[in-house]
Amino acid sequence: MEAQLIDHPLILHKLTLMRKKDTPPALFRGLLKEISVLMGYEVTRDLELKNIDIETPVSKTTGSKLSGRKMCIFSILRAGEGLAQGLLDLIPTAKVGHVGLYRDPNDLHAVEYYFKAPPHLNERFNLVVDPMLATANSAITALDRIKRAGAKNITFLCLLAAPEGIKALNDAHPDVKIYTAAIDEKLNEKSYIVPGLGDAGDRIFGTI
Numbered sequence: 001m002e003a004q005l006i007d008h009p010l011i012l013h014k015l016t017l018m019r020k021k022d023t024p025p026a027l028f029r030g031l032l033k034e035i036s037v038l039m040g041y042e043v044t045r046d047l048e049l050k051n052i053d054i055e056t057p058v059s060k061t062t063g064s065k066l067s068g069r070k071m072c073i074f075s076i077l078r079a080g081e082g083l084a085q086g087l088l089d090l091i092p093t094a095k096v097g098h099v100g101l102y103r104d105p106n107d108l109h110a111v112e113y114y115f116k117a118p119p120h121l122n123e124r125f126n127l128v129v130d131p132m133l134a135t136a137n138s139a140i141t142a143l144d145r146i147k148r149a150g151a152k153n154i155t156f157l158c159l160l161a162a163p164e165g166i167k168a169l170n171d172a173h174p175d176v177k178i179y180t181a182a183i184d185e186k187l188n189e190k191s192y193i194v195p196g197l198g199d200a201g202d203r204i205f206g207t208i
């Protein structure tokens with residue numbers, strides 16, 4: 001099973017608070033935002049730099065600047081917004097794309113209702129974010145769509161993954177690296193992650 005774990009103690013502490021069923025939406029959102037910044041630090045580790053000449057108050061020196069086109073953060077609506085906002089604070093110059101999807105409650109396939117992306121996706125690092133990777137139907141559909149729009153260099157970031165979702169996503173998109181803070185036990189009969197944290201979108205937006 002291929003997924004990169006970002007299991008820093010601060011992330012696991014915050015994730016445990018998020019899992020608790022009594023954690024209210026405002027706290028849940030705040031914790032997710034904090035975690036997104038911590039995870040963002042790790043998933044952007046390989047961004048390319050170029051040298052630039054600058055002048056400090058003391059002397060001339062050579063510094064570093066991110067090179068190439070601005071990266072694109074793709075938020076899978078709705079719950080992806082909970083991760084995207086913190087990442088955007090970390091990388092304010094990033095472009096943002098949106099893929100609107102929901103799981104059909106009957107057969108769990110992903111239904112697309114919105115897509116908007118910046119141009120030149122083929123020249124960008126594209127970071128696709130959704131807190132939950134369960135069956136992976138949503139992630140696979142989103143990645144299919146984003147690739148059809150031209151993206152080539154793609155990474156998927158989630159908070160929680162089920163082993164079934166990681167396998168399905170690896171099978172469908174072997175070129176996409178997956179980062180997660182935790183790999184949970186399994187999916188239940190309704191394809192919710194166990195132990196998980198429930199419905200991420202509902203918990204972020206208080207629509208339970």
Ligand code: PRP
Nearest residue numbers: 077078079102103134135136137138201
């Ligand atoms: C949730 C979650 C993922 C999807 C994961 O979204 O945010 O997008 O389920 O499940 P999967 O891996 O089985 O596809 P949901 O469909 O509840 O929509 P929402 O974000 O609008 O609440």
Ligand code: URA
Nearest residue numbers: 134192193198199200
């Ligand atoms: N989507 C969620 O929000 N939670 C799950 O456990 C599975 C899918």
